[in-house]
Amino acid sequence: MGSTRRRHAILAATLVLGLALAGCGSDSESEPESSADGSSSGGEAGGLIAIITPSPDNPFFKAEADAAAAKAEELGYETSVSSHDDDPNKQSELIDAAISQDAVAIILDNAGADASIGPVRKADEAGIPVFLIDREINETGIATAQIVSNNAQGAQLGAQEFVKAMKGKGNYVELTGKESDTNAGVRSGGYADVISQYPDMKQVAQETANWDQQEAFTKMETIIQRNRDIDGVIAGNDTMALGVVAALKAAKMDDVIVVGFDGSPDAIDAIKAGDMQATVLQPAALAAETAVEQANTLITTGEAPAEEKQAIDCVLVTAENADDFGVFALKK
Secondary structure, eight states, X not given: OHHHHHHHHHHHHHHHXXXXXXXXXXXXXXXXXXXXXXXBOOOOOOSEEEEEESOTTSHHHHHXXXXXXXXXXXXXOEEEEEEOTTOHHHHHHHHHHHHHTTOSEEEXXXXXXXXXXXXXXXXXXTTOOXXXXXXXXXXXXXXXXXXXXXXXXXXXXXXXXXXXXXXXXXXXEEEEOOTTSHHHHHHHHHHHHHHTTOTTEEEEEEEEOTXXXXXXXXXXXXXXXXXXXXXXXXXXXXXXXXXXXXXXXXXXOTTSEEEOSBOOHHHHHHHHTTSOSBEEEOOHHHHHHHHHHHHHHHHHHOOOOSOSEEEEOOEEEOTTTGGGBOSSSBOO
């Protein structure tokens, strides 16, 4: 990639002068060989990997940022960890900062499928490979990798458990995530693919709560005020599901079935307590670590991932297996 060639060109020049280049050394006395298309054959690990995610107030995003930073530091890189708070303008500023700091790679959980295309392209044109995690963008060929959970497969797992718990009938509510996030649409579609096969399952409300717990609580309160005849709620993420649980408790509707998505520790605790039926764990830590490992491979060998679009299957978490999971991952 471009950033690798730039670092090795600097290295070659400084070796000619008999000087050592801090943080980007090489055992060779000559410039690394290049392939026929001019791409670098790689070098040593080192330099800055910028890790940019949504707010760490959400434990999912904190887990992926922590996992990416730990893996990068284990492999010999410096790291910077920052949050764009789902603000495309802030994301753009953070990517500009990574470019100015000559980052060797960017690990990004982006702030919008369309709004992120320009900043990712800018980093690519600056020679910095971008590895997307969790959320895709609506363009290919500019990110080095897009590593996401298999949201369609996970949503179908969650919906199947939801239907099973409701015995294939009853009134239900769906809370969806941010409309700008492709995951929101994919999960909602996956739920519908399963639930639509059961004609006795009646959707009485569908609203977005934008992935937010307080908003989900408020929306659920309003739905309950209009109609208490609710047997189940399926939510696009655990944060919203926990807001639903709180609203149901306040309304003394503890027998309503709730299913979420993400596999957060709080949701798993709610499952153990009997407040939630299930969640779908998407392996945030694994995706983040995979992105860093692929970045390291590119930097050290010049080898890019074979496929840009990559999906990791999700796992259903219920009371039966809840003890097997830690922070967005199977316990080791």
